[in-house]
Amino acid sequence: MQVENINIKDIDKMLLEESYVSNTEISTTLYLSFLLGKPMLIEGPPGVGKTELAKVIAKAFDRDFFRIQCYEGITFEQIVGEWNYQKQLLHLEAARNDSNNVDEIFDDEFFIRRSLLNAFLNDKDSVLLIDEIDKADEEVESFLLQALGEQEITINDLGTFQLKNDLIVILTSNSQRSLLDETKDRCLFLYIPYPTVEREIEIVKSKLPDADDETVSYVVKLVHQIRNLNLMKKPSVRGTVDWVKSVTNLGTKDLDKSLEDSVGVAIKTESDKKRVKKDIFDKR
Secondary structure, three states: OOHHHOOHHHHHHHHHHOOOOOOHHHHHHHHHHHHHOOOEEEEOOOOOOHHHHHHHHHHHOOOEEEEEEOOOOOOHHHHOEEEOHHHHHHHHHHOOOOHHHHHHHHOHHHEEEOHHHHHHHOOOOEEEEEEOHHHOOHHHHHHHHHHHHHOEEEEOOOEEEEOOOOEEEEEEEOOOOOOOHHHHHHOEEEEOOOOOHHHHHHHHHHHOOOOOHHHHHHHHHHHHHHHOOOOOOOOOHHHHHHHHHHHHHHOOOOHHHHHHHOHHHOOOOHHHHHHHHHHOHHHO
16 A cells, blocks of 8 residues: 555554554554654653554555664764775775775775665665664764755765655654754654553454453553552563463463462562562452
8 A cells, every 4th residue: 555545544454454553643643754754753661662663664564674773872883884994904905906996995895884874775665763762862863863854874985875765764762861852843753651451452462362351451450550559660561461471371260370470571670579569469
């Protein structure tokens, strides 16, 4: 299906076919991203499906997928690419008696492309995920904005490369730092919170279609109770899915015992486990 011909209901259906349970806000923002040609900036707590949404969009729309995983200290070279100095030196050594070959070391064959340049030069329409952009510094964020805004990348000694495909860009942030106003202005904003009980049940069932309905409902409601506690790390949606899968395999005859025995599937610190045991399991 061509992007120009889709509507919001089509998007709901296409995402669901890839086991992603959307909602009106998610599907509408994606639709407007297609319509306006703007990147999506997605914020929300860890584990609510921000990264997964980008992957699912690539699958649903039959696009190639590229990912830049940001982290503190990430550089231009790690995003765009870098010269293969060893290969250049070997070429110079081989051609040292032929001065005409010296300039050839600044050729594409001596350049190692990274995710951003590969996404730009890909012949097929693509999805580019810039994951956890809040972990990169403002200089890298500014560079990415310029490249995406101007749809070109300039590399010293190699030239300027134009965007070759219809590129969907998705940025995610866990709000570790405030992003630049320019980033916010150029993107459509989407906040994905923890899902409602009803939507989380749908999500779990989409991932585990054979799971017992009562078990799924019981575990999801328990997870929502746990998220209301003052924890260091609240259980993610992925954690809910894994917990349902775990207790299904451990046995649901004594569901509370299976849940308590497998609590480490969803709760990730010892202090949180103690609080959950005290405030949830000991009171059941």
